Amino acid sequence: MRRLGDLEAEIMDRLWRWGRPATVREIVDDINHVRPVAYTTVMTVADILHRKGLLRREKAGRAWLYEPERSREEYTAALMQDALGNTEDRKAALQRFVEHMSPEDVSALDAALRAMGRVPGSAEEPGAPS
Amino acid sequence: MTVLLGYSGGLLVPGHHVLPPLAIALVAGVLLPRALSRSHWAHRTPRLAVTVWILLGLALIASVSLTALQLLLPTAGSHHLSRFTEACVVSGGAQCGSLLPNGLAGVGTRGWAALVAAASVPAAFAVTFVRELLSARRQRVRHADLLRLVGSRRPELGATVLEHDTPAVYCLPGRGPQVVVSSGALEVLTRQQVTAVLEHERAHIAGRHHLLVAAAGAFCAIFRGLPLARLARTEVPLLLEMAADDRALRRCSRDALATALYAVASGQAPDMAFAAGGPSAVLRMRRILTPHAACSPTLRTVFVALTAAAALTPLVLACCSVPGISID
Structure with missing residues (x-):
């Protein structure tokens, strides 16, 4: 659970820094520069953040574009x-x-x-x- | 007078045994709290004073509970109760049965009602206390969840830093405790002052002060209006702040702590709506800057002894009658 919490922070941190909507693929690729992380894990956690009301998302083609609901x-x-x-x-x-x-x-x-x-x-x- | 009050012919005439617990309730609930809140030694020895507040609370709960018991029990029954309790304690439980010739069935409705009434006082406190703790923990978990996302952990400080201009220092006690400082606080404080405020917050965490604050809150919710509850609600948190100050002073200078207190307080946008913290911060400031003169130990000892007696007597006098000299 601890790891999931850390991942939540990593995802939010990137989206805040980029200041634009991003796909799970982009986030995974960026985290993979630092450490290996599975696509499905990031997808699951992004979904959790969405359900918690921290991220909003919209469909872009076949993927979801995620964006923080509020600023840091x-x-x-x-x-x-x-x-x-x-x-x-x-x-x-x-x-x-x-x-x-x-x-x-x-x-x-x-x-x-x-x-x-x-x-x-x-x-x-x-x-x-x- | 004893004979008059002890007359147990009428069903609802309380026995004379009501008087001792009632007197203790008055002393622990009204007289001692007023004296304690005015005493000089309390702020000099905050940990001792907190212990006294806890003892007063226990004394009050025990005496109110006993008063309920004695009001409902017929006089004769209350004497039996004393013998029963005594025999149980002395024999370690072996002789309990012999004092209830008819077994539990012989206790009677009124006896049960009395026992339930007596148990309801500590039970109500326990329930409110637990509820208070749970609600505080829910708030902390919510806070910590968001803090994990926006705060940055700084291992060299042993604290989490929030990027915000307003100076703020606080701690989240309990499970997975952490100290939080805002970047605004780090900006206005020197290194010694940072050490001072962090030590202060760590003292809260190490001393599990949130449990006592919650206990005072629960006590106040139940005995609302009683001087003991009203005074404990403000005095206990203040004494805990002082205890944390003392602990911080082991690691930092008086100047560092006092000036840090001023820097953080003056850096927060002053607001007319927040009068609550004021006088207590001034009291703390004076106390930090004035090394304590040795205070009169006699008065303090008398006070503590008195409180301990008030806390213990309800138990000793479970019924205020010693078999053999009871008036029947």
Whole structure:
């Protein structure tokens, strides 16, 4: 299963980079520059991606032309939204280094930093464990 | 008073045995949480404080469960129950049968109803907890599926990088855990700061903090409105952040962690809708920058001992009566 997941990423990566619809044959040939992969495997995974709604396809002659449904940037933005969003029920799902804050809170942070005589880039002090 | 309350002539008059678990519920559910959330030592020793919150939660579940049991059991029955429990524990189960002369058939409808009511409290918590965990995992799997396609694994960082200008650092705990940083975060952070934030996230993963956050969430869903639930819901995640900060400080300097905190927070587009994280980040910042003075251990010890007692008494006083001195 791990291999299938990697292959999904490889296929998506190529289609995003090319920025145009491509056939399974083109994708297989390109991956084969790096490592051997069977045509049927790529076809199966492309079909999975299509069913997951990540790729759309249209018939061109006898082959399918595949194309990403959305751009890489759009998916990345969706992930960032998911990660930084202010949903209370996300608390247990993923843990953020710092919560999204209001401007007042950010300036409170700044004040706290300055009150301690620290500014970014100031002299290091040994980080003694508590 | 004991005699009055212990009068068991009426069917619905609760026995005096209701009082101890009820008192423990009040202490663990209202008084101790308020004191704990105001105490100074909690933020200095976050791991100990989290343990205390867990004990308070267990004490509350046990005492509410016992209160339900005692409300429904007739006084005489509750005494029997205590002897039954005691004999079972002492004899390791060998003498259980002799205390129920009529076998299980002799327990009676009311007894069963009491047992079911008592069991329903921990059961409800367990169900909600598991549901919370499953829903969190579903969200993580969905997130990780997409992340695998657009993120790039960086073995030298031990993290997955997302190409995005906004600085963001988070982790996906649980099975196949991973730390995620945005390219925007790598842009604004120095190497020491990157180490600091990655260590912080790895501490969450290693400590399985998501389980405790889920437990606090489940607890809050069931005992909504109770000070213990309301306070634990905000305090436990904050204490876990502090515990992760402490762990990160073993590998990085105070400056690196504090300035990284500011860099990531200030780099994200400020938004009026997000007030939730603010004060807690300031608390963390002050704490990171101020090496802790040794805090008064006496007060802390008293508090922990009190909580442990509250958590244990419901079990010890399974029925608050010692055979021989019970009032019948």
